[in-house]
Amino acid sequence: MSHPLTLPAADQTRRGRGRLLTALGIVLLAGTYAALVATQPAGLVDGIGQGVALATFGAYLAAALLLLAAALPQLPPAALTLIPIALALNIVLGQFVGSVMIPLYLDSIGTVLVGFLAGRRAGAATGILGTLVWSLFNPTVLPFAAGAALVGFLAGTAARIGAVRRVYLAPVAGLVAGVxxxxxSAPVAAFVFGGTAGVGTGALVGAFRAMGDSLLGAVTKQALLSDPGDKAIVFLVVALLVYALPARLTSRFDFVRRHRVLGRRAAG
Amino acid sequence: MLSAARLHPFTPLAVAAAVVTTTTALGTWWVSLAVVLGCLALAAAAGVLARLAVASLAILAPAWGSQLIIHGLAGRAGEHVIAAAGPLRVTSEGLETAAGLGARLAVLVVAGLLCALLVDTHDLVAAVDSSPAPPQVGYLVAATLSLLPQLAARQRAIGEAQTLRGARAGRGPSGWWTRLRLRAVPLVLSSVHDAADRAPHLAARGFPPRSRVTRLRRVPDSTAQRRVRRLALAAAVVGPVAVLGVPVLLPAGGA
Known part of the structure; x- marks a missing residue:
């Protein structure tokens, strides 16, 4: 009897476990976010503030790890080989963009690329793993893993519903993902770090604070000014990059074929 | 010189987690300062002081600037006004908040980066592989860490090749876009091609394995280190709960 060279599809038990872990991660994330928005603790460095900072850090990180544990065992080898490339692209292209003094992050090109080519589970896993690897160089990014997972997940969702079939729809999907x-991510910036990581964004938050906004309100407004534009450009750039890839390459990804991510071209 | 070669990679990470959570819960500037100085002393003993200082300052300087603007200049809290101009108010309470947040952040950054500098990445990958984490995690971490320098070198080579063939990018946003296109398209194309070629080989080798496989690399470990890790992980959870639950434990001089 011959043995197949490829792995069998994920069984029902694994999928059920994955769904349970995903639900737990989402509930933890949504619950923490709702609690922070509802209570908006004022003190940042007194007893309550320290507890809130630790609880937010822990809950967001735990939610991200639950989502990673849910997604990882279900990924096919094609996605597994693409993820390290994407993580390295996030860092290498992010550094290149940063080095030319353009006020954009563009540090999620790889994450969105995986979302477009391998689906939302792979996209979310890439976002989380990218944050974990990057935390070796910058520990402050650790609690933002859940936000990065959301970007990857939304990129996969956008590709699945056909937002990449027309290039002009990709930045629209990016805008929504950025919002x-x-x-x-705003509660992490507000309650764990008390603001932002850069002077420019800090000045924006300071301006909103001076106009009477709460800290969470000011950080959220700053994020709404920076993130949608950044993600719209990233989604557009990645959509153009995906169309620049030869069809024989993109059609190797099951997700691209099954959901006709690139329209008629995927059949090529 | 301090040697981290005999440390299991999870040992400094667990100790750092306990130190960061407990220090954050205490929220006392002199405890945070002592922890940062302790980390710098350890880094000096390990011969990585300069790298730790440079990397930490690169992260902390803009973050401190941001916290100073948000809380020290534009904060709304506080009655002891030091200076005021229009909507901007510098209060002693705002400056204290910024200093407290800065100290909290410094502990996280310095302790985290010290761990990254002390831990051997090959040992870290082997330790992840030997842990109960899914086997994919070890592969992905190892592949990413080895691909990073390769892709950075490939990006530089692409840039040099584009210059040699006379590709000009120009200035302004269109020049930036051209530069990005000239670098990103060949880089992404070749990288995705490599990944797609690698996938069938990985599947044919039976990855991910359904059972534990024998590791050829042995990660240094000992009973004492295992105990330290267990204690540190317990302290990372119990420490903050005890400090925040029993306010008597909070030392005087909090930020």
């Missing part, structure tokens, strides 16, 4: 990612 959601900015809103989800």
């Amino acid at each position: 959601l990612a900015g809103v989800v």
